[in-house]
Amino acid sequence: MTEVSTDTPMIRVSAVDKYFGSLHVLKDINLEIPRGQVVVVLGPSGSGKSTLCRVLNRLETIDSGAVAVDGVPLPEEGRALAELRADVGMVFQQFNLFAHKSIIDNVTLGPIKVRKLGKDEAREEGMRLLRRVGIADQAEKYPAQLSGGQQQRAAIARALAMRPKVMLFDEPTSALDPEMVNEVLEVMAGLADEGMTMLVVSHEMGFARRAAHRVLFMADGEVVEDSSPETFFDSPGSERAKDFLGKILTH
Amino acid sequence: MQVLIDNYHLYLRGLGTTLQICLYAGLLTLVVGTFIAGCRVAPLTPLRAFGTAWVTVFRNCPLAVVLFFMAFGIPALGINASYFVFGTIGLALYTSAFVCEAIRSGINAVSPGQAEAARSVGLGFGQTLRLVILPQAVRSIIPPLGSVMIAMIKNSAIAGAFGIGGDLYAVGIRQSSAQGEEIIPVLLGVALGYLIITIPAGLLLGYVERKVAIAR
Amino acid sequence: MRNGKLTAAAIAASTGLLLSACGSGSSSEEGFSAPVAENPSFEQGTTMAEYADSGEITIGTKKDQPLFGLENLNGEMQGFDVAIGEIIAGKLGIPADKINWKETPSKNRELYIEQGKVDMVVATYTINDKRAERVTFAGPYYEAGQDLMVKQSNDSITGPESLRDSEAKVCSARGSTPSERIREYIDPSRLVLFDTYSKCADALRNGQAQAVTTDNSILMGLVSENENQFKVVGNTFSEEPYGIGITKGDTKFCQFINDSLRTAAENGTYQEAWNSSAGKVSEKTPELPELQSCG
Numbered sequence: 001m002t003e004v005s006t007d008t009p010m011i012r013v014s015a016v017d018k019y020f021g022s023l024h025v026l027k028d029i030n031l032e033i034p035r036g037q038v039v040v041v042l043g044p045s046g047s048g049k050s051t052l053c054r055v056l057n058r059l060e061t062i063d064s065g066a067v068a069v070d071g072v073p074l075p076e077e078g079r080a081l082a083e084l085r086a087d088v089g090m091v092f093q094q095f096n097l098f099a100h101k102s103i104i105d106n107v108t109l110g111p112i113k114v115r116k117l118g119k120d121e122a123r124e125e126g127m128r129l130l131r132r133v134g135i136a137d138q139a140e141k142y143p144a145q146l147s148g149g150q151q152q153r154a155a156i157a158r159a160l161a162m163r164p165k166v167m168l169f170d171e172p173t174s175a176l177d178p179e180m181v182n183e184v185l186e187v188m189a190g191l192a193d194e195g196m197t198m199l200v201v202s203h204e205m206g207f208a209r210r211a212a213h214r215v216l217f218m219a220d221g222e223v224v225e226d227s228s229p230e231t232f233f234d235s236p237g238s239e240r241a242k243d244f245l246g247k248i249l250t251h
Numbered sequence: 252m253q254v255l256i257d258n259y260h261l262y263l264r265g266l267g268t269t270l271q272i273c274l275y276a277g278l279l280t281l282v283v284g285t286f287i288a289g290c291r292v293a294p295l296t297p298l299r300a301f302g303t304a305w306v307t308v309f310r311n312c313p314l315a316v317v318l319f320f321m322a323f324g325i326p327a328l329g330i331n332a333s334y335f336v337f338g339t340i341g342l343a344l345y346t347s348a349f350v351c352e353a354i355r356s357g358i359n360a361v362s363p364g365q366a367e368a369a370r371s372v373g374l375g376f377g378q379t380l381r382l383v384i385l386p387q388a389v390r391s392i393i394p395p396l397g398s399v400m401i402a403m404i405k406n407s408a409i410a411g412a413f414g415i416g417g418d419l420y421a422v423g424i425r426q427s428s429a430q431g432e433e434i435i436p437v438l439l440g441v442a443l444g445y446l447i448i449t450i451p452a453g454l455l456l457g458y459v460e461r462k463v464a465i466a467r
Numbered sequence: 468m469r470n471g472k473l474t475a476a477a478i479a480a481s482t483g484l485l486l487s488a489c490g491s492g493s494s495s496e497e498g499f500s501a502p503v504a505e506n507p508s509f510e511q512g513t514t515m516a517e518y519a520d521s522g523e524i525t526i527g528t529k530k531d532q533p534l535f536g537l538e539n540l541n542g543e544m545q546g547f548d549v550a551i552g553e554i555i556a557g558k559l560g561i562p563a564d565k566i567n568w569k570e571t572p573s574k575n576r577e578l579y580i581e582q583g584k585v586d587m588v589v590a591t592y593t594i595n596d597k598r599a600e601r602v603t604f605a606g607p608y609y610e611a612g613q614d615l616m617v618k619q620s621n622d623s624i625t626g627p628e629s630l631r632d633s634e635a636k637v638c639s640a641r642g643s644t645p646s647e648r649i650r651e652y653i654d655p656s657r658l659v660l661f662d663t664y665s666k667c668a669d670a671l672r673n674g675q676a677q678a679v680t681t682d683n684s685i686l687m688g689l690v691s692e693n694e695n696q697f698k699v700v701g702n703t704f705s706e707e708p709y710g711i712g713i714t715k716g717d718t719k720f721c722q723f724i725n726d727s728l729r730t731a732a733e734n735g736t737y738q739e740a741w742n743s744s745a746g747k748v749s750e751k752t753p754e755l756p757e758l759q760s761c762g
Contacts, residue, residue: 057371059367059370059371077294077295077376079375082370082373082374082375083373085370085371085372085373086372086373087373088371089371090367090368090371092364092367092368094362094364096362096364096365096367096368097368098365098368098369098383098387099365099387100383100386100387109372109374109382109383110372110373110374113374113378113382114372114373114374114378155368158368158372159371159372162372162373322666322670322675323666323669323670323673326670326673326674326675327673331673331674331675334659334675412641412660412661412662413661414638414659414660414661414666414670414675415660416641416655416658416659416660417655417656421641421660424641424642425641425642425646425647427642428641428642428643
């Protein structure tokens with residue numbers, strides 16, 4: 001199902017290993033994500049899926065192997081890494097909005113300080129993004145005054161404000177009350193439709209079926225299955241995937 | 252108590268000198284302490300090692316020893332300045348270890364997700380610290396930092412003993428020892444002088460604390 | 468006894484050679500020894516008779532004051548105050564090895580005399596009226612005074628007046644009388660204060676101060692401790708007559724001490740005492756000051 005492309009893949013992960021102490025959390029991971037592809041990563045807790053996501057913008061370091069974004073190997077800590085991270089949007093499970101800044105300031109901080117945009121220009125663009133995620137009327141409020149769903153949408157707007165080449169979502173709906181999950185997923189699906197390259201760690205099957213081009217199933221630090229959503233959900237190849245699906249479907 | 256009234260100008264001058272020491276040392280120690288705190292949470296191992304070494308040295312060395320090195324060690328290297336400069340710098344360096352630890356504990360009180368979010372939008376380490384972490388850490392930094400600052404004001408008496416003279420405590424020593432005044436009223440005057448500095452300082456801190464508590 | 472074997476040997480030698488009180492002690496630098504009277508007789512009931520009969524005396528002195536009262540690392544007592552004490556003890560027929568030296572810090576001097584912890588105090592003890600209310604002073608045996616200590620190479624500072632129009636910083640001990648007196652000559656901003664004079668010596672050495680001021684007796688001690696680095700200017704600007712403190716009202720003992728000092732000055736023992744101690748760093752040997760009446 002991967003499109004054949006002469007372009008360099010947006011993300012290339014080669015032979016990556018990572019340990020937390022003696023725990024082998026990523027085992028020889030190899031992965032290419034072409035431009036425009038939406039990948040959903042599933043797996044039981046402790047399978048390494050969040051770690052994989054965080055490795056892609058080096059919030060976690062790796063012990064061996066290589067990660068490249070848009071053909072550029074991830075640099076060591078420093079200015080070059082900061083520049084690269086600016087091109088990789090990230091959305092966290094706990095939103096992690098800057099608690100001391102208003103929503104609009106959350107969105108414009110990166111563009112102003114990293115992209116060196118003018119304040120007015122950044123604000124205009126920020127408001128456009130807030131309108132797009134449907135919370136323009138909350139722009140002047142502080143994060144703590146917003147509901148979880150609104151906060152997560154603000155976090156997505158903050159990531160988009162950097163005009164990223166790729167978006168990483170680390171369990172974006174896991175901390176939300178059920179009634180707020182959809183508003184966030186809709187925004188994400190909209191992004192997918194526009195052709196954003198995305199890696200989403202999530203158990204939201206509806207989203208995976210509707211928006212994903214590809215599903216990765218991880219367990220014990222390994223990619224166990226790599227297939228289309230239809231194949232994965234309808235006829236998973238491995239016992240562990242079947243077992244996992246059985247659990248989350250009855251849940 | 253007559254001694255206080257007769258010599259109020261001496262006490263005033265002493266108060267002025269003590270205030271000067273505290274003001275300069277206070278500003279310097281905030282800058283140095285913040286920088287060292289930055290080092291201690293930096294992603295680079297040499298910086299962290301430097302920060303840890305700094306804190307270990309200055310927190311575990313008696314102030315008198317630090318001041319001794321400033322007053323006698325530095326001139327022995329051929330670098331001469333007034334004892335006011337040496338004493339103020341010595342006091343600032345010593346206090347910076349405690350300032351650093353107050354700031355670091357405040358930084359640690361900010362959820363690590365804040366730093367991750369800042370880094371993920373491409374902010375560098377310094378920007379992350381300055382724009383995201385420290386503004387949020389301030390609330391938990393202020394109370395311990397206040398204690399550190401008030402301790403520093405009182406420690407200025409020790410700095411005064413290293414050649415500066417003329418500070419509040421030195422005025423007391425001079426009057427009781429050299430001029431043979433009764434020691435109790437003289438020292439009460441000295442205590443009063445320190446309270447004149449420390450109580451408003453405490454009130455100011457309380458005000459700042461409330462101010463930053465509202466701002467979120 | 469705390470005197471070393473050398474002194475004991477010197478005493479033995481000198482008493483062998485020179486009988487009674489009119490001889491002089493050994494003139495070797497370390498080994499000043501006062502002549503010891505043989506079987507002196509005193510009027511019954513006087514303090515002198517009491518000490519002479521017991522063959523012992525307790526003298527209060529400093530033990531940390533170089534050139535005046537210092538206990539060296541071997542436990543031997545050295546200095547001008549110590550020598551003066553030995554001269555007086557000798558007149559009582561008490562040899563140096565029968566003197567008990569009791570360390571007497573400045574603030575305890577009157578108290579120790581009043582409580583009888585010491586028989587007399589020879590401890591850089593400036594005579595003044597306030598102290599004279601509690602003790603009787605014999606002497607003075609030396610006229611000390613506030614002076615200036617400078618680097619040996621310094622020729623521009625010659626006395627307090629030369630400080631007035633200079634930029635020189637002057638170091639003294641905080642809360643000391645000399646630190647007050649020097650304010651008449653310099654602006655307080657040029658006054659550097661530490662808790663001890665040894666810190667002042669360090670400040671002088673590394674150029675943070677250009678002069679140290681206090682009593683010349685203390686300055687001479689600092690000079691002797693820092694060989695060939697400093698000198699005392701030798702232009703005193705205060706009068707600090709050092710006396711010998713004894714029990715209040717013991718006029719006869721006071722007169723005896725004064726007589727002993729006078730004799731020592733006449734026969735050269737006083738000068739030898741000086742030369743063996745403070746004289747090592749001082750160019751001129753002092754005259755015995757005019758003695759006060761014992762009241």
